[in-house]
Amino acid sequence: xxxxxxxxxxxxxxxxxxxxxxxxxxxxxxxxxxxxxxxxxxxxxxxxxxxxxxxxxxxxxxxxxxxxxxxxxxxxxxxxxxxxxxxxxxxxxxxxxxxxxxxxxxxxxxxxxxxxxxxxxxxxxxxxxxxxxxxxxxxxxxxxxxxxxxxxxxxxxxxxxxxxxxxxxxxxxxxxxxxxxxxxxxxxxxxxxxxxxxxxxxxxxxxxxxxxxxxxxxxxxxxxx
Amino acid sequence: xxxxxxxxxxxxxxxxxxxxxxxxxxxxxxxxxxxxxxxxxxxxxxxxxxxxxxxxxxxxxxxxxxxxxxxxxxxxxxxxxxxxxxxxxxxxxxxxxxxxxxxxxxxxxxxxxxxxxxxxxxxxxxxxxxxxxxxxxxxxxxxxxxxx
Numbered sequence: 001x002x003x004x005x006x007x008x009x010x011x012x013x014x015x016x017x018x019x020x021x022x023x024x025x026x027x028x029x030x031x032x033x034x035x036x037x038x039x040x041x042x043x044x045x046x047x048x049x050x051x052x053x054x055x056x057x058x059x060x061x062x063x064x065x066x067x068x069x070x071x072x073x074x075x076x077x078x079x080x081x082x083x084x085x086x087x088x089x090x091x092x093x094x095x096x097x098x099x100x101x102x103x104x105x106x107x108x109x110x111x112x113x114x115x116x117x118x119x120x121x122x123x124x125x126x127x128x129x130x131x132x133x134x135x136x137x138x139x140x141x142x143x144x145x146x147x148x149x150x151x152x153x154x155x156x157x158x159x160x161x162x163x164x165x166x167x168x169x170x171x172x173x174x175x176x177x178x179x180x181x182x183x184x185x186x187x188x189x190x191x192x193x194x195x196x197x198x199x200x201x202x203x204x205x206x207x208x209x210x211x212x213x214x215x216x217x218x219x220x221x222x223x224x225x
Numbered sequence: 226x227x228x229x230x231x232x233x234x235x236x237x238x239x240x241x242x243x244x245x246x247x248x249x250x251x252x253x254x255x256x257x258x259x260x261x262x263x264x265x266x267x268x269x270x271x272x273x274x275x276x277x278x279x280x281x282x283x284x285x286x287x288x289x290x291x292x293x294x295x296x297x298x299x300x301x302x303x304x305x306x307x308x309x310x311x312x313x314x315x316x317x318x319x320x321x322x323x324x325x326x327x328x329x330x331x332x333x334x335x336x337x338x339x340x341x342x343x344x345x346x347x348x349x350x351x352x353x354x355x356x357x358x359x360x361x362x363x364x365x366x367x368x369x370x371x372x373x
Contacts (some may be wrong), residue, residue, distance in 0.1 A: 165271070165272035165274070165275065166272065166274065167274060168272065168274035168275040168277065168278035169278050169282075170274070170277055170278040170280075170281040170282065171281045171282065172281070172282050172284075172339075179274050179277060179278065180274055181272075181273045181274055181277065182259050182262070182273065182277050182288075183277065183281075
């Protein structure tokens with residue numbers, strides 16, 4: 001396969017012609033943050049965190065799904081890119097449940113980790129927070145959809161790796177939600193203990209049960225809003 | 226072939242045809258019941274969640290039984306700027322239900338929908354397949370009276 005020369009952040013790099021900007025950057029130690037991309041899954045460009053500036057392009061492009069082209073000049077951390085990433089994280093956090101200190105994913109949360117890297121501070125955009133009750137019917141997986149950022153990793157992992165197709169996205173706009181069957185809590189009839197989706201979830205939306213106690217099932221008590 | 230999917234369609238049972246199949250089922254059975262969606266999922270070869278996902282995404286598909294007259298008022302920006310909120314209020318007052326509900330006598334279902342492509346006649350609504358534009362509270366009373 002043909003090798004293609006591109007420039008990322010001033011460095012002259014080469015990649016195979018079937019590679020994306022993200023893959024070339026990653027192979028050369030340049031870290032582009034992402035919440036929906038995983039090398040095991042086909043890229044869908046859902047989260048937009050991995051956007052980069054490509055010289056000559058009218059808009060920022062999603063690096064996870066944009067193939068490289070000869071002579072491409074890419075900036076992964078320009079002021080414009082960082083400002084855009086901040087807005088995206090801001091919006092994700094604004095509709096997130098905001099109970100990080102109670103969350104078992106805590107410091108392993110990819111959303112929180114990127115927010116910390118970008119020095120986000122407290123959310124500035126007030127948005128209606130959607131609250132969904134925690135689902136702990138299944139002995140294998142707990143779903144807390146208030147923490148879901150709709151990255152669709154679970155949908156793709158279940159389909160591509162577990163070959164099960166348990167999840168899909170339903171409803172529209174603010175009401176969009178990852179559903180199982182007719183929007184039912186996940187149970188042992190549809191899902192066994194393969195664990196694949198849990199390991200792909202970037203936030204605390206999917207977790208292994210250690211059983212949640214009743215104290216933690218209630219509506220989050222948000223003190224400052 | 227199963228009872229429902231046998232009756233539904235002449236279309237090929239390909240997952241790319243899912244939307245057409247859902248539309249067909251909806252017009253034949255009035256709404257997409259769980260039974261119909263399960264049958265479709267099986268015959269097309271996708272999961273129930275995927276069928277449910279498509280059925281709930283589109284405003285013109287319904288998973289709940291609907292009234293004889295389905296009123297759809299546009300909630301998109303052009304209609305909003307032309308005071309669609311007032312129209313939504315007047316329709317609600319006239320038939321006594323909120324968006325998302327069906328009257329107990331089964332005469333009306335009232336829904337808000339995304340753009341129906343009648344921005345030049347904003348604020349606009351549809352009753353079944355008929356588009357009504359440049360709405361005012363007065364016009365609405367007359368239109369709803371004519372519904373059976």
